[in-house]
Amino acid sequence: MLIFEQGQPGRRSMAEAPGGSSAPLDFPAHLMRRQLPRFPEVSELQVVRHYTNLSRKNFSIDTQFYPLGSCTMKYNPRGAHRAASLPGFLNRHPLMAETNSQGYLTCLFELQEILAEVTGMAGVSLTPMAGAQGEFAGIAMIRAYHQSRQDHGRTEILVPAAAHGTNPATAVMCGYTVREIPVKADGDVDLDALKLAVGPQTAGLMMTNPSTCGVFDRAIAEIAQTIHQAGGLLYYDGANLNAILGKVKPGAMGFDVLHLNLHKTFATPHGGGGPGAGPVAVASRLLPYLPTPIVMKSKDFYRWSTEHDFPHSIGRLSAFMGNAGVLLRAYYYARVLGRAGLLRVAEYATLNANYLMQRLVDLGFTLAYPTRRASHEFIISLSPQLKQYGVNAMDFAKRLLDYGFHAPTTYFPLLVPECWLIEPTETESLEQLELFVAALEGILKEAAEDATLLKTAPHTLPVRRLDDVKAARELDVKWSYGEEKTRST
Amino acid sequence: MPYIPHTESDVAHMLSALKLDTIDQLFDEIPPDLWAEKLEIAEGISEMSATRLMTERAVTSDRQLNFLGAGAYEHFIPAAVWDVVTRGEFMTAYTPYQAEASQGTLQTIYEYQSMITQLTAMDISNASLYDGASALAEALLMAVRCQKKKSGQTILMPMQVHPFYRQVCETIVAAQGIQLQLLPYDEGGQIDQTYLAQLNIEGVVALVIPQPNFFGVLEEVHALTDWAHARGLLVIAQVNPMALAVLVPPGQWGQSGADIAVGEGQPMGVPLASGGPYFGFMTCRESLVRQMPGRIIGRTVDLDGKEGFTLTLQAREQHIRRSKATSNICTNQGLAVTAATVFMSLLGAQGLAEVAQQSHQNCEALIKKVSVIPGVKAHFNRARFHEVVLQLPVAAASVIHFMAKQNIQAGVDLQPFYPELTQHLLVCVTETKASADLSRYVDVLAEAIKLVVAV
Amino acid sequence: MTAIPRELKYAASHEWIRVEEDGTAYIGITEHAQAAMGDLVYVELPDVEHEFAAGEEAGVVESVKAASDIYSPVSGEVLAVNEALEDAPELINSDPYGDGWIFRIRLSDTEELNDLLTADEYEEQLAEEDH
Structure with a gap:
């Protein structure tokens, strides 16, 4: 039931009203609102109960194992949440004077330094508000770099076929055309195809390593050399940084610019689809173009950069300076983990992925890249199960929900048919992985005995499979006033 | 470990x-x-x-008396809002790709879309964008896509749109050959309509109308909307949602309403938090929905005919359309939107109107009080909403510096953004300020001016 | 077995074209293409009177999980579009070669038809794609 359907005319949560006198408004009549918007008319308890009950219809890290590939659904430390929610941070206006903001600015400055160190880059800007905005900033910097050299013929961005959809979409937003580079059967980029594709039109390459195929591209040094020799730059999509954090610095692989997904690698909550944060880090030749503002340190005073510090910046990306609350959580996380802890992230994420991969092979599942080590994630293809039982990857995923596990990423990357991309993360225990294996074992058995059970799954959730076609054809995207009357009759 | x-x-x-x-x-x-x-x-x-x-x-940032606004507004947030929102099931869930396991997030966003369309009187809302500035930038790109049959892609951008918003727009549309043509403001701080009347609109596809504008001043939204529509331009409204509880909503501007309306959602239950996470809302006319960026949640039925919620119109988005997507945006600001939904439910339409009303009254009260200081007055004399440009007898920067030492955040110095406004301070007052706060502000401001003049 | 009417010509990008006696032609997408897309939810139609070059993007078909461009197999001016698809895109699913036609064009160069695939050739292409 919608919150709109629970109200009664005239009911209010009076404690929340501001109180005090309200003289009539003195705006010009033609600019005044004539009729109040139709909002729910409900009590405080109704609101709290409604949204608390809604929350219980969600799967989440706090309640379920959530092995969603390429999303790094690891534990979100409560300590980080409490730290970012301290009144001095929460009530701080973004334009508050620097003299009253030294503690806050210190955190951000040190976060910039930590991110530069783990990525092997020369400078960091924290302002991008999500991974996709970080990508935008990165490609805009590549563009600014070529333009500053009067190198106007570079019109094309290369993207491996396995790339996340934001990569090509970003390149187009930055005014580039996109050329896809095929991926070989072993999951690595097709180097021969890449060599044929590069030229004076190449502005750069966008790449994730380890890739969304769940493998580390072994030829990365040669890929970087190929791009650089053609005069292009390399963009690193940090979506999978959890796999190599501290072990391999993207700077050492030859990347010129990258973004980090703090909501993945640095354990900040995903919030049901945001907020995230996508800071960018650059090699020294791209420093002048970083998006602003950046936190600077002059003697012992921390301050925001001005236009004089970065006259060639690609500019501003957010109204203020990005998702500060996310940045503070990431800073806390980095401080608690420290040097050794950050290294352990990649080690145990990789251990969990490889162990789980081995256990699924034992069950008879088919790997997309059987000759390879898993990075922090791996792909299985359910094509054999589809052939044998007529049950596809989505059916398996939906049935897994009934077992109390969130499904892995399904049907991505697009180049592996009937695929699951599975990322357990380092914060899951061995027992949890075994429970997941046991669930899959059970589902395999069900597929053989009663395929319908899977095809009609889920059976135990608040709703069964939803009619997506109806949702798209008969667009219903808001409650309409008067609807409660037509529904009650 | x-x-x-x-x-x-x-x-x-x-x-x-x-x-x-x-x-x-x-x-x-x-x-x-x-x-x-x-x-x-x-x-x-x-x-x-x-x-x-x-x-x-x-x-170091604690216990400040805050009179800063400029796009981030200090409103009281009821305890119930974040208490509910920070439940792990909301906070640690991901994008609702598995709809059956995400009905909580999906229904909440559907309710959010319903409330935002009510507030703006627009047809369709998406599930939100990053913040108000990026929402405006996305609106410009959307307007250009909607007008792709017209030659040219110039957008009229008033000077009194938030300077940081204009900068974000410049950054984001730069690579796509879209021009922002700046419009001057008149002596009242509004879009200069005599300037518009003689403007050559060749190649122009849309007009941005801020309400209220960066100076807090209300624009003549009806006349401007009709002017634009008569010339085949789209109208992009950039609005403060709290103000919409009392001001005519963009869907009712002029004869036929704005085409796209965007804004910063922060005033709806999201803490100041140093600038984010906030959320940008975006709404539009139904006929333009296929050009809208970002996620949209739809209501449908399950196999048993039971009501449920799911992502819809996904074919516009990057994970399907890749290089042909309407935007590269992937995330929305789910948690901030959840907070806004709870906030709007708790306050109700009447509560929001009261907050808006009291903020406005407090601002007018402050203007009255400061006007007794010699040389201090409201710079623009048109109707405004909870924010005002004060003209001072001295440079604003020195006043701000002095007052910060007294833990009062006095306002925003306008000179860096508007060189002609040499001694001007942008001051915001919301319902959170008591009469004693206003008096303290006036006393310390008077003291600051005296000191600066003496130096 | 997917239907591939003998009398039509085909583009490698899965459009069909049916030339009428008056020299105009109907264009749509093949049964194979609609089956691969799944239930269609939206069709973006070209503008009437628009002139296309052969191979130019003319519209888009969308299902819940995919979107695919429609390319004009030949050059010419659009004479009409199938407006019924605006409310009922599922016509393409139910009758891809009939009621599910997408637009009608006046060919500017009938020679171009020779560059298109015959039913046999298109069938061969599908067989190859399957491997």
């Missing part, structure tokens, strides 16, 4: 299943010369130490 549950025997068991001796062997496909030699980062600290460190840092 912080946040990692593995015991030594767990590791031994797992490695033996993999027929390996060490974890490092799992990285043996990575060429050895790429391995990092060292990490110059301090050793980790305990939760207790980290909490103490953060508390000491946070304190």
Whole structure:
């Protein structure tokens, strides 16, 4: 039931009203609102109960194992949440004077330094508000770099076929055309195809390593050399940084610019689809173009950069300076983990992925890249199960929900048919992985005995499979006033 | 090991299943010369130490009397809002790709879309964008797509749109050949309609109308909307949602309403939090929905005919359309939107109107009080909403500096953004300010001016 | 077995074209293409009177999980579009070669028809794609 359907005319949560006198408004009549918007008319308890009950219809890290590939659904430390929610941070206006903001600015400055160190880059800007905005900033910097050299013929961005959809979409937003580079059967980029594709039109390459195929591209040094020799730059999509954090610095692989997904690698909550944060880090030749503002340190005073510090910046990306609350959580996380802890992230994420991969092979599942080590994630293809039982990857995923596990990423990357991309993360225990294996074992058995059970799954959730076609054809995207009357009759 | 549950025997068991001796062997496909030699980062600290460190840092910004606005507004947030929103099931869920396991998030966003369309009187709302500035930038790109049959892609951008918003728009539309043509403001701080009347609109596809504008001044939204529509331009409204509880909503501007309406959602229950996370809302006319960026949630039925919610119109988005998507945007600001939905439910339409009304009255009260200081007055004399440009007898920067030392955040110095406004301070007052706060502001401002004049 | 009417010509990008006696032609997408897309939810139609070059993007078909461009197999001016698809895109699913036609064009160069695939050739292409 919608919150709109629970109200009664005239009911209010009076404690929340501001109180005090309200003289009539003195705006010009033609600019005044004539009729109040139709909002729910409900009590405080109704609101709290409604949204608390809604929350219980969600799967989440706090309640379920959530092995969603390429999303790094690891534990979100409560300590980080409490730290970012301290009144001095929460009530701080973004334009508050620097003299009253030294503690806050210190955190951000040190976060910039930590991110530069783990990525092997020369400078960091924290302002991008999500991974996709970080990508935008990165490609805009590549563009600014070529333009500053009067190198106007570079019109094309290369993207491996396995790339996340934001990569090509970003390149187009930055005014580039996109050329896809095929991926070989072993999951690595097709180097021969890449060599044929590069030229004076190449502005750069966008790449994730380890890739969304769940493998580390072994030829990365040669890929970087190929791009650089053609005069292009390399963009690193940090979506999978959890796999190599501290072990391999993207700077050492030859990347010129990258973004980090703090909501993945640095354990900040995903919030049901945001907020995230996508800071960018650059090699020294791209420093002048970083998006602003950046936190600077002059003697012992921390301050925001001005236009004089970065006259060639690609500019501003957010109204203020990005998702500060996310940045503070990431800073806390980095401080608690420290040097050794950050290294352990990649080690145990990789251990969990490889162990789980081995256990699924034992069950008879088919790997997309059987000759390879898993990075922090791996792909299985359910094509054999589809052939044998007529049950596809989505059916398996939906049935897994009934077992109390969130499904892995399904049907991505697009180049592996009937695929699951599975990322357990380092914060899951061995027992949890075994429970997941046991669930899959059970589902395999069900597929053989009663395929319908899977095809009609889920059976135990608040709703069964939803009619997506109806949702798209008969667009219903808001409650309409008067609807409660037509529904009650 | 912080946040990692593995015991030594767990590791031994797992490695033996993999027929390996060490974890490092799992990285043996990575060429050895790429391995990092060292990490110059301090050793980790305990939760207790980290909490103490953060508390000491946070304190430097504590207990400020805040009169800053300029796009981020201090409104009271009821306790119930974030108490509910920070439940792990909301906070630690991901994008609702598995609809059956995400009905909580999906229904909440559907309710959010319903409330935002009510507030703006527009047809369709998306599930939100990053913030108000990026929402405006996305609206410009959307307007150009909607007008692709017209030649040219110039957008009329008033000077009194938030300067940071204009900068964000410049950054984001720069690569696509879209021009922003700046419009001057008149002596009342509004879009100069006599200037518009003689403007050559060749190549222009849309007009941005801020309401209220950066100066807090109300624009003549009906006349402007009709002017634009008569010339085949789209109208992009950039609005403060709190103001919409009392001001005519963009869907009712002029004869036929604005085409796209966007704004910063922060005033709806989201804390100031140093600038984010906030959320940008975006709404439009139904006929333009296919050009709208971002996620949209729809209501449908399940196999049993039971009501349920799901992502819809996904074919516009990057994960399907890739290089032909309407935008590269992937995330929305789910948690901030959840907060806004709870906030709007608690306050109700009447409560929002009261907050807006009291903010406005407090602002007018402050203007009256400061006007007794010689040389201080409201610079623009048109109707405004909870924010005002004060003209001072001295440079604003020095006043701000002095008042900051007294833990009063006095306002925004306008000179860096508007060189002609040499001694002008943008001041915001909301319902959170009591009469004593206003008096304190006036006293310290008077003192500051006296001191600066004396120097 | 997917239907591939003998009398039509085909583009490698899965459009069909049916030339009428008056020299105009109907264009749509093949049964194979609609089956691969799944239930269609939206069709973006070209503008009447628009002139296309052969191979130019003329519209888009969308299902819940995919979107695919429609390319004009030949050059010419659009004479009409199938407006019924605006409310009922599922016509393409139910009758791809009939009621599910997408637009009608006046060919500017009938020679171009020779560059298109015959039913046999298109069938061969599908067989190859299957491997």
